[in-house]
Amino acid sequence: MTSLARALALSALVSATAVTAAPGDSTAWDIVSGLTTEIGPRLAGSEAEARARDWAKARLTALGFSNVAIEPFTIKGYVRGEDRARLLAPYQQPLAITALGYSGTTPAKGIEGELVYFASFDALKAAPAGSLTGKIAYIDHAMKANQDGSGYGPYGNARRQGPAIAAQKGAIGVVIRSIGTDNHRNPHTGATNWPDGVKPIPAGAISNPDADNVARIAAKGQPMRLSLTLTGTITDKLPSGNVIGDLPGSNPSLPPILVACHLDSWDLGTGAIDDGAGCAIVTAAALRARASGPLVRTIRVLWAGTEELGGFGGEAYAKAHATQPHALAMESDFGADRVWNVKMKLAPANKALGDRIAASLASMGIVRATGETDGGTDVGPIIRDQKLAVIDLGQDGTRYFDLHHTPDDTLDKIDPVQLEQNVEAWARVLTILGNEAGPISGE
Amino acid sequence: MTSLARALALSALVSATAVTAAPGDSTAWDIVSGLTTEIGPRLAGSEAEARARDWAKARLTALGFSNVAIEPFTIKGYVRGEDRARLLAPYQQPLAITALGYSGTTPAKGIEGELVYFASFDALKAAPAGSLTGKIAYIDHAMKANQDGSGYGPYGNARRQGPAIAAQKGAIGVVIRSIGTDNHRNPHTGATNWPDGVKPIPAGAISNPDADNVARIAAKGQPMRLSLTLTGTITDKLPSGNVIGDLPGSNPSLPPILVACHLDSWDLGTGAIDDGAGCAIVTAAALRARASGPLVRTIRVLWAGTEELGGFGGEAYAKAHATQPHALAMESDFGADRVWNVKMKLAPANKALGDRIAASLASMGIVRATGETDGGTDVGPIIRDQKLAVIDLGQDGTRYFDLHHTPDDTLDKIDPVQLEQNVEAWARVLTILGNEAGPISGE
Numbered sequence: 098m099t100s101l102a103r104a105l106a107l108s109a110l111v112s113a114t115a116v117t118a119a120p121g122d123s124t125a126w127d128i129v130s131g132l133t134t135e136i137g138p139r140l141a142g143s144e145a146e147a148r149a150r151d152w153a154k155a156r157l158t159a160l161g162f163s164n165v166a167i168e169p170f171t172i173k174g175y176v177r178g179e180d181r182a183r184l185l186a187p188y189q190q191p192l193a194i195t196a197l198g199y200s201g202t203t204p205a206k207g208i209e210g211e212l213v214y215f216a217s218f219d220a221l222k223a224a225p226a227g228s229l230t231g232k233i234a235y236i237d238h239a240m241k242a243n244q245d246g247s248g249y250g251p252y253g254n255a256r257r258q259g260p261a262i263a264a265q266k267g268a269i270g271v272v273i274r275s276i277g278t279d280n281h282r283n284p285h286t287g288a289t290n291w292p293d294g295v296k297p298i299p300a301g302a303i304s305n306p307d308a309d310n311v312a313r314i315a316a317k318g319q320p321m322r323l324s325l326t327l328t329g330t331i332t333d334k335l336p337s338g339n340v341i342g343d344l345p346g347s348n349p350s351l352p353p354i355l356v357a358c359h360l361d362s363w364d365l366g367t368g369a370i371d372d373g374a375g376c377a378i379v380t381a382a383a384l385r386a387r388a389s390g391p392l393v394r395t396i397r398v399l400w401a402g403t404e405e406l407g408g409f410g411g412e413a414y415a416k417a418h419a420t421q422p423h424a425l426a427m428e429s430d431f432g433a434d435r436v437w438n439v440k441m442k443l444a445p446a447n448k449a450l451g452d453r454i455a456a457s458l459a460s461m462g463i464v465r466a467t468g469e470t471d472g473g474t475d476v477g478p479i480i481r482d483q484k485l486a487v488i489d490l491g492q493d494g495t496r497y498f499d500l501h502h503t504p505d506d507t508l509d510k511i512d513p514v515q516l517e518q519n520v521e522a523w524a525r526v527l528t529i530l531g532n533e534a535g536p537i538s539g540e
Numbered sequence: 541m542t543s544l545a546r547a548l549a550l551s552a553l554v555s556a557t558a559v560t561a562a563p564g565d566s567t568a569w570d571i572v573s574g575l576t577t578e579i580g581p582r583l584a585g586s587e588a589e590a591r592a593r594d595w596a597k598a599r600l601t602a603l604g605f606s607n608v609a610i611e612p613f614t615i616k617g618y619v620r621g622e623d624r625a626r627l628l629a630p631y632q633q634p635l636a637i638t639a640l641g642y643s644g645t646t647p648a649k650g651i652e653g654e655l656v657y658f659a660s661f662d663a664l665k666a667a668p669a670g671s672l673t674g675k676i677a678y679i680d681h682a683m684k685a686n687q688d689g690s691g692y693g694p695y696g697n698a699r700r701q702g703p704a705i706a707a708q709k710g711a712i713g714v715v716i717r718s719i720g721t722d723n724h725r726n727p728h729t730g731a732t733n734w735p736d737g738v739k740p741i742p743a744g745a746i747s748n749p750d751a752d753n754v755a756r757i758a759a760k761g762q763p764m765r766l767s768l769t770l771t772g773t774i775t776d777k778l779p780s781g782n783v784i785g786d787l788p789g790s791n792p793s794l795p796p797i798l799v800a801c802h803l804d805s806w807d808l809g810t811g812a813i814d815d816g817a818g819c820a821i822v823t824a825a826a827l828r829a830r831a832s833g834p835l836v837r838t839i840r841v842l843w844a845g846t847e848e849l850g851g852f853g854g855e856a857y858a859k860a861h862a863t864q865p866h867a868l869a870m871e872s873d874f875g876a877d878r879v880w881n882v883k884m885k886l887a888p889a890n891k892a893l894g895d896r897i898a899a900s901l902a903s904m905g906i907v908r909a910t911g912e913t914d915g916g917t918d919v920g921p922i923i924r925d926q927k928l929a930v931i932d933l934g935q936d937g938t939r940y941f942d943l944h945h946t947p948d949d950t951l952d953k954i955d956p957v958q959l960e961q962n963v964e965a966w967a968r969v970l971t972i973l974g975n976e977a978g979p980i981s982g983e
Contacts, residue, residue, distance in 0.1 A: 134756045137633045145632070189588070190580045190810075193947060281724050282809070282947035306950035310810070313577045366725070367633075367753070504636060504725035507749035 125381035125520045126513055128156065129374050129433070133367040133508045140364040141403035142174030142335030149360050153340040153376075153400050160384060162342030162398065169338035170413040172403050175199050175288075176335075177364055178328030180301060181207065182272065186322040188314060193304040194272070195365060196327040197256060198288035198406055201297035203270070207326030208233075208299065210269055214315040218255040221262055230267030233323050234259075237312055239305065242278040245438075246431060246494035252276055253287075260289045260300035270299040270325050274308035279499035282306055286363050286502045288406050299327040337361070337402040339410050339417075344387045346394040346531060352424040353395035354530050354537075355485075356383055356523075357411075357475040359404030359430060366506030370497065374511055374519075375429035376400050382523030389524070392531030394424065401475040404430070405502075408474040415478035424537040425486035425530060428473035429519070432500075433511040434493040436522040438466040442487040444538040450529070454488065457525045461518070466491065486539040488530075490522055568824035568963045569956055571599065572817050572876070576810040576951045583807035584846035585617030585778030592803050596783040596819075596843050603827060605785030605841065612781035613856040615846050618642050618731075619778075620807055621771030623744060624650065625715065629765040631757060636747040637715065638808060639770040640699060641731035641849055644740035646713070650769030651676075651742065653712055657758040661698040664705055673710030676766050677702075680755055682748065685721040688881075689874060689937035695719050696730075703732045703743035713742040713768050717751035722942035725749055729806050729945045731849050742770040780804070780845040782853050782860075787830045789837040789974060795867040796838035797973050798928075799826055799966075800854075800918040802847030802873060809949030813940065817954055817962075818872035819843050825966030832967070835974030837867065844918040847873070848945075851917040858921035867980040868929035868973060871916035872962070875943075876954040877936040879965040881909040885930040887981040893972070897931065900968045904961070909934065929982040931973075933965055 132139075132152065139149040150167050157165045175198045182194040210233040215221040217238040236259050240252040255273045263271040275285035284304045291297050303311070314321060340360060343353070358375030362368020376398075383396045401410030439458050443451045455465045470489040472480045480487055493515075500506045530537070575582075575595065582592040593610050600608045618641045625637040653676040658664040660681040667677075679702045683695040698716045706714040718728035727747045734740050746754070757764060783803060786796070801818030805811020819841075826839045844853030882901050886894045898908045913932040915923045923930055936958075943949045973980070 130756070134633075134753055135631045137631070137753075148632075188578045188580070189591075190577075280950075280952045281726065282950065283725060306948070306952050309952055310577055310580075310950070313573070505749070507723075507725065507753070509723045509749050509752055 122381065122385060124384060125377035125516050128377035128380055129369060129511060130508055131156065132373045132376065133369045137367045138364040139360060139362045139368055141361040141406045142172050142337050146361050146402060147336060150338050150340050153360055157340065157342035157398065160380065163345055165342040167338050167340050168413065168417055169336060170409065171334050172337045172406065172409050173331065173333050174335040174406060176330050176332045178330065179326055181326040182301060182303065183324045184321060185324055187317065187319040190310060192307045193282045193284055194301045195284040195286040196329045197260065197286060197300045197302060199291065199297060199331055200289065200300040200327050200329060202330050203299045203325060203327050205328055207324050208270055209322065209324050212321040212323040214321065218259055221259060224266055227267050229263055232268055233270040233272060233325060234263035234268045235311065236273040237308060238274060240276055240278050240498060242495050242498060244493055244495050245491060246497060249498065256287050256302065257290050260298060261291050261295045264295050264298045268298060272323065272325065273302050275302045275304055277305060277498050277501060277503065280305050281505060283503040283505050286365055297331065299325055301325065301327050337409060339402050339414055340400040342398050344383055344396045346392045348393045348534065349395065351394045351534065352422040353397045354527065355397050355399060355423050355426040355476060355479065357399040357401055357426065357428045359410060359475055360400040361403050361405055363405055363502045365502065365504040367508065368506060369508045369511055370432040370500055370506050371502065372430045374433035374516065377516065378429045378519045378523055381520045382527055385520060385524035386527035386531050389528050393534045394531050396527055396531055399475060404474050408477065411475040411478045415482050418479065419482060423479060423483055423485055425488065426472050426476035426480050427488050428476045430473055430475065431492040431494055432497045433516045433519065434496065435515045435518045436463055436490045437493050438464045438491040440466050440468055440470045440489040440491065442470060442539050444486065444540050447486065447537055450533055450537065454526055454529050457529065458522060461522060463522060484539050486537050488526055490526070492519070565824065565828060567827060568820035568959050571820035571823055572812060572954060573951055574599065575816045576812045580810045581807040582803060582805045582811055584804040584849045585615050585780050589804050589845060590779060593781050593783050593845070596803055600783065600785035600841065603823065606788055608785040610781050610783050611856065611860055612779060613852065614777050615780045615849065615852045616774065616776050617778040617849060619773050619775045621773065622769055624769040625744060625746065626767045627764060628767055630760065630762040633753060635750045636725045636727055637744045638727040638729040639772045640703065640729060640743045640745060642734065642740060642774055643732065643743040643770050643772060645773050646742045646768060646770050648771055650767050651713055652765065652767050655764040655766040657764065661702055664702055667709055670710050672706055675711055676713040676715060676768060677706035677711045678754065679716040680751060681717060683719055683721050683941060685938050685941060687936055687938050688934060689940060692719065692941065699730050699745065700733050703741060704734050704738045707738050707741045711741060715768065716745050718745045718747055720748060720941050720944060720946065723748050724948060726946040726948050729808055740774065742768055744768065744770050780852060782845050782857050783843040785841050787826050787839045789835045791836045791977065792838065794837045794977065795865040796840045797970065798840050798842060798866050798869040798919060798922065800842040800844055800869065800871045802853060802918055803843040804846050804848055806848055806945045808945065808947040810951065811949060812951045812954055813875040813943055813949050814945065815873045817876035817959065820959065821872045821962045821966055824963045825970055828963060828967035829970035829974050832971045836977045837974050839970055839974055842918060847917050851920065854918040854921045858925050861922065862925060866922060866926055866928055868931065869915050869919035869923050870931050871919045873916050873918065874935040874937055875940045876959045876962065877939065878958045878961045879906050879933045880936050881907045881934040883909050883911055883913040883932040883934065885913060885982055887929065887983050890929065890980055893976055893980065897969055897972050900972065901965060904965060906965060927982045929980050931969055935962070
């Protein structure tokens with residue numbers, strides 16, 4: 098129903114005058130459908146992520162990529178256990194909870210403590226030192242949806258930094274309202290960070306409907322008490338790895354264009370929008386660009402491992418390929434909804450190249466935006482190290498944080514029409530870049 | 541956002557010419573908010589359902605009802621255990637599953653078996669006798685949403701009858717696609733039935749996104765294998781009970797109007813739309829009708845226990861009150877979205893009464909429908925036994941089966957504007973009925 102309505106509304110976005118037309122091309126859909134159906138959840142460091150690497154290598158090879166390789170590395174990961182929470186007072190309520198990545202570990206029977214309510218991350222930061230000793234901190238603050246996803250930075254601090262701050266003030270555990278914009282009983286997981294010297298404490302996120310309930314209860318002003326069970330463990334030396342493959346250009350001396358996504362996913366969903374879709378988009382677009390005619394410049398795809406726990410794959414790629422010059426890097430890691438804007442970081446000498454790309458995208462209704470871009474987690478390290486040019490195709494993130502890091506990140510959430518619009522936008526950019534024989538540089 | 545849009549769109553439905561105007565009346569919202577926040581899940585036969593009875597008695601008393609009483613009874617219930625499922629072949633996929641009420645019990649380590657795919661309930665019925673021996677049956681068939689909820693009958697057969705039919709063909713377990721219209725990772729529970737002589741087998745429902753995945757995998761034609769763990773148990777002699785309260789009319793000799801809802805809920809959500817909303821609507825409407833002026837006829841509210849497991853509360857009420865004549869019965873148990881039509885079962889002598897009610901509802905945009913009605917599960921037995929008149933206010937069920945019997949049945953799903961429209965429609969009906977001194981009869 099809504100899919101049909103969206104298809105009708107968006108059909109205008111897929112230009113009938115595509116420079117790289119490929120009628121009926123189902124490559125992107127086949128990749129994300131295959132990856133979610135045949136592998137499913139691909140937690141970094143897990144056996145499933147290893148199966149996904151083998152799957153990726155076979156698929157890229159079958160699609161005609163060259164030099165397809167798995168580049169292994171090891172990580173400090175998080176192995177999920179049992180996740181449970183129950184409000185004990187003033188009312189009894191089971192709470193839908195997920196452990197955060199790198200949560201500390203409770204005993205199997207859980208921990209109990211007073212639940213101290215903070216209306217926001219800033220309120221937690223303002224709490225006096227030692228004031229949480231022996232207690233469980235709770236951080237509220239419902240995230241708002243923005244098209245550009247810009248809420249994730251500030252709201253996400255509750256997840257990224259909140260647990261460590263609570264621990265430093267003496268808390269024995271921390272629970273946050275999910276960093277998400279939906280109202281389903283699906284909590285949003287994600288990694289938290291522990292600065293050196295801060296001992297991890299159990300840290301979880303409850304769903305928005307549960308958080309609404311906690312807020313109503315907290316407003317009554319009676320003491321709250323929580324039972325919290327999060328038995329997962331931080332585990333060293335787990336296997337991970339990147340998968341790469343090339344579509345060689347006719348001039349091997351030209352530095353390649355790097356297009357990236359990440360292969361790992363959180364374990365709650367099947368990693369459809371985060372980031373199976375990204376791998377589908379960059380791969381299908383690279384093939385479509387090459388199908389438009391011979392390219393002078395090589396396009397390399399990087400399906401990175403262990404993005405979710407902190408960008409291990411991107412760092413590993415930058416290190417492994419430090420001596421190989423690259424020209425420009427791009428990444429798709431914001432779902433499968435339509436591309437609506439583009440940011441570029443190009444050397445002044447590449448102004449005409451950027452204008453040609455912008456003009457091609459403008460004909461699809463994609464606007465050129467100013468503002469900085471680091472390219473994203475998977476390509477950020479190589480961009481940083483080699484001062485690469487960047488093109489950042491911005492996707493519509495209005496509903497991205499309804500699904501992000503939840504059990505609901507499944508294939509049915511992908512709109513094939515919008516997925517195709519992504520492939521077309523990417524293919525246009527890669528066709529222009531792949532035909533650019535002159536130098537491409539970020540500064 | 542959508543709430544606001546809906547509020548604007550629906551404000552026209554709440555007539556400015558209400559015969560029983562009560563500006564700012566938040567009684568209904570307060571009931572459903574209180575019940576979901578202070579009690580939450582209220583599984584029939586559980587300690588939480590007992591807490592809910594005490595809560596209900598206190599609330600009805602505080603609201604001014606007379607003769608408020610808990611009428612206890614015992615039930616054969618279902619005590620949930622651990623629910624897990626994992627596809628083992630041809631691909632590994634964890635599946636979001638819930639046990640059905642009255643599921644058989646697996647060992648703690650679960651059972652394993654070949655998963656035999658049936659595209660529908662009818663396909664399962666057509667399977668040869670003995671063909672499922674040692675196997676786990678899977679029943680697909682995605683339910684479609686209808687405004688009148690009419691899909692629930694036929695699609696629901698997969699849940700109500702499917703497990704017993706699979707057991708009779710030798711199955712060691714059964715899994716169905718959820719009887720629901722959403723695409724979230726929240727499976728829909730609900731009771732299944734075992735005819736005499738059929739030994740219960742483990743029976744669960746997976747969410748629609750998981751079912752989509754199973755359908756894609758089944759389409760490949762390779763054998764599927766499932767690990768299924770459902771450790772809950774069927775348990776006898778659990779405590780349950782009804783809660784009743786009266787708003788006495790000026791003429792105690794007139795048989796009362798009975799308005800009902802159910803107090804128990806499934807355990808996955810907090811029972812907001814099923815059926816906290818119903819209790820909120822009938823109770824607030826009864827109070828609003830009385831507030832419109834003195835009524836000649838008593839209105840009795842029944843907050844029934846153990847509806848979900850098979851209408852134990854309604855049967856207990858009919859038995860306990862068999863010798864007390866009633867006039868007419870109504871029930872609200874289809875969520876909190878707007879009333880859009882009305883069906884009536886009235887004696888020919890009550891034609892003018894019915895026409896007056898229909899005219900009052902018509903001014904709110906509520907249409908009069910033909911077709912039969914049994915009044916619903918909680919009032920059905922007393923209607924059957926005493927041949928009562930029935931008025932059935934039909935709610936918009938388009939999104940009801942997105943939420944029904946899932947973890948997502950929480951307060952945030954209730955639109956206050958539509959809830960108020962229900963109260964107003966009910967109050968108009970009850971005001972007319974409560975002022976009717978002449979005989980009211982069903983035939």
